[in-house]
Amino acid sequence: MIKDFIDDVIIENILDKARNPSKEQVLEIIAKAKILKGLTPEEVAVLLQTEDDELIAQIWQAAHEIKEAIYGNRLVLFAPLYVANLCANNCLYCGFRSDNKDLNRVALTMDQINKEVKVLEREGHKRLLMLCGEHPTRSSLDYFMEAIETAYSVKTEHGGEIRRINVELAPLEIDDFKRLKKTGIGTYLLFQETYHHETYKKMHPSGPKKDYSYRLTAMHRAQEGGIDDVGMGALFGLYDYKFEVLGLLLHALQLEKDCGVGPHTISIPRLEPAFNAPAAIKPPHPVSDHDFKKLVAIIRMAVPYTGMILTTRETAAMRAEVFALGVSQISAGSRTNPGGYQEDSSDAFRAAQFNLGDTRTLDEVILDITEKGHIPSFCTACYRLGRTGKDFMDLAKPGLIQKFCQSNALFSFKEYLQDYGSAATRKAGNMLITRMLENKFKPKMKKSIMNKLQKIEDGKRDVYI
Ligand code: SAM
Ligand code: SF4
Numbered sequence: 001m002i003k004d005f006i007d008d009v010i011i012e013n014i015l016d017k018a019r020n021p022s023k024e025q026v027l028e029i030i031a032k033a034k035i036l037k038g039l040t041p042e043e044v045a046v047l048l049q050t051e052d053d054e055l056i057a058q059i060w061q062a063a064h065e066i067k068e069a070i071y072g073n074r075l076v077l078f079a080p081l082y083v084a085n086l087c088a089n090n091c092l093y094c095g096f097r098s099d100n101k102d103l104n105r106v107a108l109t110m111d112q113i114n115k116e117v118k119v120l121e122r123e124g125h126k127r128l129l130m131l132c133g134e135h136p137t138r139s140s141l142d143y144f145m146e147a148i149e150t151a152y153s154v155k156t157e158h159g160g161e162i163r164r165i166n167v168e169l170a171p172l173e174i175d176d177f178k179r180l181k182k183t184g185i186g187t188y189l190l191f192q193e194t195y196h197h198e199t200y201k202k203m204h205p206s207g208p209k210k211d212y213s214y215r216l217t218a219m220h221r222a223q224e225g226g227i228d229d230v231g232m233g234a235l236f237g238l239y240d241y242k243f244e245v246l247g248l249l250l251h252a253l254q255l256e257k258d259c260g261v262g263p264h265t266i267s268i269p270r271l272e273p274a275f276n277a278p279a280a281i282k283p284p285h286p287v288s289d290h291d292f293k294k295l296v297a298i299i300r301m302a303v304p305y306t307g308m309i310l311t312t313r314e315t316a317a318m319r320a321e322v323f324a325l326g327v328s329q330i331s332a333g334s335r336t337n338p339g340g341y342q343e344d345s346s347d348a349f350r351a352a353q354f355n356l357g358d359t360r361t362l363d364e365v366i367l368d369i370t371e372k373g374h375i376p377s378f379c380t381a382c383y384r385l386g387r388t389g390k391d392f393m394d395l396a397k398p399g400l401i402q403k404f405c406q407s408n409a410l411f412s413f414k415e416y417l418q419d420y421g422s423a424a425t426r427k428a429g430n431m432l433i434t435r436m437l438e439n440k441f442k443p444k445m446k447k448s449i450m451n452k453l454q455k456i457e458d459g460k461r462d463v464y465i
């Protein structure tokens with residue numbers, strides 16, 4: 001059985017050794033990152049310890065080039081769906097914590113979940129991230145699995161349906177991961193929050209989440225249970241961001257060594273204010289915008305083929321800046337209170353997990369990113385064609401997945417524009433698609449894509465290759 005493999009002293013030593021790097025050292029590592037083979041923890045530490053603004057600008061530039069080479073201008077969109085906010089844990093940064101007696105506690109019924117999903121489908125969403133607090137009875141695994149099945153079963157007009165559900169929930173045993181897999185989930189996500197043991201202990205004073213190593217080893221158990229797309233993350237602001245980035249990298253490398261494949265995604269949430277949550281109101285190690293951009297860029301360079309997820313915790317302006325540095329998936333039009341999509345109650349904050357930095361609707365976000373030249377993608381092809389885990393990485397690393405992703409992004413975007421886009425978004429979107437066809441595809445491919453786009457205009461749905 002896998003045991004705790006994060007040693008705080010080793011991380012501190014790697015960071016210590018990398019202090020005050022020379023310009024040559026930094027430039028050499030930047031050059032290596034551009035070969036797209038990733039970086040070692042020691043190399044990552046050197047980039048983290050770089051404080052020279054000119055060199056940091058070069059780190060940003062390299063991350064941008066890597067993002068363009070691997071992900072092009074695509075941004076995958078999803079919506080979080082909180083089904084329950086009851087929780088047996090007392091995480092000091094979270095509004096759902098058990099000591100928050102003022103929170104309105106809710107576990108949605110299947111009927112309520114059905115209604116929430118209808119709202120999301122009618123906005124145009126195809127990908128959900130379902131989450132809940134950790135509660136043995138009110139949000140048990142059986143309840144959560146029924147919630148997933150309910151969400152998948154909801155169909156609305158215009159071919160409206162959810163095509164991929166990723167989940168974020170408390171660590172499970174291998175047998176339970178096997179059961180969860182059977183519901184047809186995509187990625188299993190779980191954030192370690194902080195890799196620093198002492199901080200972890202302080203932040204999680206009671207409840208099952210107290211156990212650092214049980215949480216750390218969850219990805220390994222998920223893989224053993226057959227879930228080969230897993231997503232990790234750290235909650236930035238709890239401890240030194242440099243330590244957390246190395247923690248994430250060591251976690252990713254250990255997983256790859258033991259299971260043959262590293263994480264499918266890394267999430268980079270930054271602490272937001274939350275209702276009655278002391279550590280969120282006053283973050284112990286706040287991460288500045290400058291450092292946040294730096295850490296996004298360094299993660300992109302360190303694990304180029306791992307998707308990076310950014311949520312509506314961040315403001316629109318900040319989101320726009322970090323898209324260029326390596327983010328490949330974003331949430332949009334989010335609510336963090338269970339039931340929040342159906343009604344915009346003024347009391348919503350009293351049931352929410354944390355405050356949002358970006359409260360725009362999905363269509364507003366899509367118009368904005370389209371105008372900035374990004375292609376919004378709702379693609380779910382890889383997971384539905386079994387291109388997951390190691391199979392996905394084996395295609396991604398030699399660049400073979402690119403041609404699928406580019407085309408599928410266009411198909412799913414076109415579908416959105418036809419069925420849900422406002423007039424302004426439709427106009428901007430169709431112009432961007434035309435521009436992409438002119439500049440990014442060879443004639444044969446262009447013809448085949450145009451054929452499929454025409455079919456979508458004629459009413460065909462769920463087109464992918
Ligand atoms: N309860 C499960 C857990 O803790 O893993 C499932 C999901 S929890 C609802 C989702 C994530 O929200 C947590 O892992 C944490 O990183 C993040 N979170 C909690 N409080 C936050 C805050 N104040 N600001 C930003 N993210 C927060
Ligand atoms: Fe519960 Fe998760 Fe919030 Fe902790 S972060 S209180 S486990 S919902």
